[in-house]
Amino acid sequence: MDFSLPTELEAYLGELDAFIDAKIKPIEQRDDNIRFFDHRREDARTDWDRGGLPSEEWEALLHEVKRVADVAGHYRYPIPKEYGGQNGTNLGMAVIREHFARMGLGLHNDLQNEHSIVGNNVALLLMIAYGTEEQKRDWIDDLAGGRKGxxxxxxxxxxxxxxxxxxxxxxxxxxxxxxxxxxxxxxxxxxxxxxxxxxxxxxxxxxxxxxxxxxxxxxxxxxxxxxxxxxxxxxxxxxxxxxxxxxxxxxxxxGGEGKGLQVVQHFFNENRIRQAASSLGAAQFCIDESIEYANQRKPFGKPLSVNQAIQFPLVELQTQCEMLRALIHKTAWSMDEYGAFSVSQQVSMCNYWANRLCCDAADRAMQVHGGLGYSRHKPFEHIYRHHRRYRITEGAEEIQMRRVAGYMFGFMDQKAPKGVDPTAA
The missing domain is CATH 2.40.110.10 (Butyryl-CoA Dehydrogenase, subunit A, domain 2)
Structure with a gap:
């Protein structure tokens, strides 16, 4: 068995990193746009005069960056080539999403509002799969270009x-x-x-x-x-x-009269494996930052990192990350090989565990960093606040565990819902 990533995928990660450095970071630093990622000024994202809605400046910035990524050919990575994409794989999307989240928050990727320079354009994917010919003519170009949604x-x-x-x-x-x-x-x-x-x-x-x-x-x-x-x-x-x-x-x-739930269920597994990969990346970011800080911080004349009370919780979190990463990669690869519904049980495992792991890692990072970790000078409290919602919104973890139990005990079949192509990517 070969557990290495495809060479073309590793090369693409390097291409994305270079694109972020050359095109995205300059925009992030322009016109004080960094205020949206300065956690002391995070309320810059919120328009309090409009009842707490996202500020128009914030959303305009995200839209601009997506267009830059689209021109460069990255935004539509998972979309079929006939619509300007790269026929990206589920494994590719999982690896990219983890990679981005492990880099920390930025204009390249901010999961508070599902923003990324490599888009997960669910509306477009659904339109391609379920739209009538008339709907496709009216929608696909505008959905792909971000002009309609x-x-x-x-x-x-x-x-x-x-x-x-x-x-x-x-x-x-x-x-x-x-x-x-x-x-x-x-x-x-x-x-x-x-x-x-x-x-x-x-x-x-x-x-x-x-x-x-x-x-x-x-x-x-x-x-x-x-x-x-x-x-x-x-x-x-x-x-x-x-x-x-x-x-x-x-x-x-x-999607057809009476078939609405099948439309939504079609991309549940793809969405959930990508979201699980993002939570894994955010968890790894918290661990990486905690290790670096523990090596530098020297209370009582010695680094925090020599204390087992610091080491052991981070060891447990790192072990969970390694195991989860292997399961996410295997599950995403299986979806590419055998269809999105071939591994529904494993998708649920990845999803609920990754979301919980991210919250645990953010909480531990706050503890390692002490008062600084709890403050808005560090991103951990932001990561915790954001990823805590995924334990509810991406199919509550109790629902995911019940789903796994259904497969384990024979109450459910691991197959596509009626009317859904089981081999669809």
């Missing part, structure tokens, strides 16, 4: 992780559908021109079938943002929205 209206206030008990409904009325209901944690809705609304069109509560995805313009009459939800990690772009007799044409259906 849609948010995801899935979670409901009273049901959380249970997407099958959906109270939002859509009723057919001639050539139109009338949608009523509420959604929460609708991320990115403050700028999205459309919202992908999941609504029950047939079946009963608890059924996986009978839920339909609709691409709903956010300026449609009856579409209202009720409030934005402030979180542990500001700024906020997570909204509670309400739909009251919202009318959309039949052509707004995305």
């Amino acid at each position: 849609f948010a995801f209206g899935i979670t409901e206030p009273d049901h959380g992780s249970d997407a099958t008990h959906m109270e939002t409904t859509a009723t057919r009325d001639g050539d139109e559908w009338v949608i009523n209901g509420e959604k929460t944690w609708n991320t990115g809705i403050h700028t999205a021109q459309y919202d992908m609304i999941m609504a029950r069109t047939s079946g009963s509560a608890g059924d996986g079938h009978g839920i339909t995805a609709f691409l709903v313009p956010t300026d449609t009459p009856g579409f209202d943002i009720v409030k934005f939800l402030w979180t542990f990690n500001m700024p906020t772009d997570h909204a509670h929205i309400r739909l009251t007799d919202v009318r959309v044409p039949h052509s707004a259906i995305f």
Whole structure:
């Protein structure tokens, strides 16, 4: 068995590093843009006069950097070549995401809002896989170029992780559908021109079938943002929205009538392995920084690093990183070889453990650095605040563990949902 990374992938990491040094870091240093990464001034990202939304300057900067990366050919790495991408692999995305996160926060990669110069453009991937020919003509170029996008209206206030008990409904009325209901944690809705609304069109509560995805313009009459939800990690772009007799044409259906959940499930595994790799990279960053500090800091006349109370917790964290890295690489490689749903159990293992590990590593880094680690002069409290949410939002860790148990005890089959191509990348 060969556990080495493909030579072309290692070479690409070097190319990305050179691109960051030559193109991204100068932008980061320009016009005091570093204020967005100076943790003492992190509130520069937040527009308090607009209720805690991301500041327009912050989001404009992220958009600019993505366009620079797109021109250079990096942003669309995982997208098929016919759409300007590189046919990037799941293994490649996992390795790149870990590599970026291990470098620390910066304009090259900031997971507070899923920003990266190598994009994980879920909306584009979904459009390529599920859009009608008309939708593809209308959407793909603008999605790839960042000129158009849609948010995801899935979670409901009273049901959380249970997407099958959906109270939002859509009723057919001639050539139109009338949608009523509420959604929460609708991320990115403050700028999205459309919202992908999941609504029950047939079946009963608890059924996986009978839920339909609709691409709903956010300026449609009856579409209202009720409030934005402030979180542990500001700024906020997570909204509670309400739909009251919202009318959309039949052509707004995305992915087929009654097949909405299958659309979302298609890329769950790809998203989760990439997010797990990012959490692993952030955990490794915290460990690396702690080791360096412990070697330099000399209270009572000797380095902190000679103390077993410092060594042993970091040894345990490093051991977990090494084991997790091997599992992530194997799982991502298996997804490339056998399909995204061939290793659902392992994806859940990687996801919940990586998110927990990152929080543990950030907490330990704060402890090693003492008061400085707890302060905003260091990034650890920011990393903890951000990655703590992934233990809930990327499929709560309890849901992931329940999923693993389902495979272990024979309650679930490790296969694609009905209607989803099991070999799809």
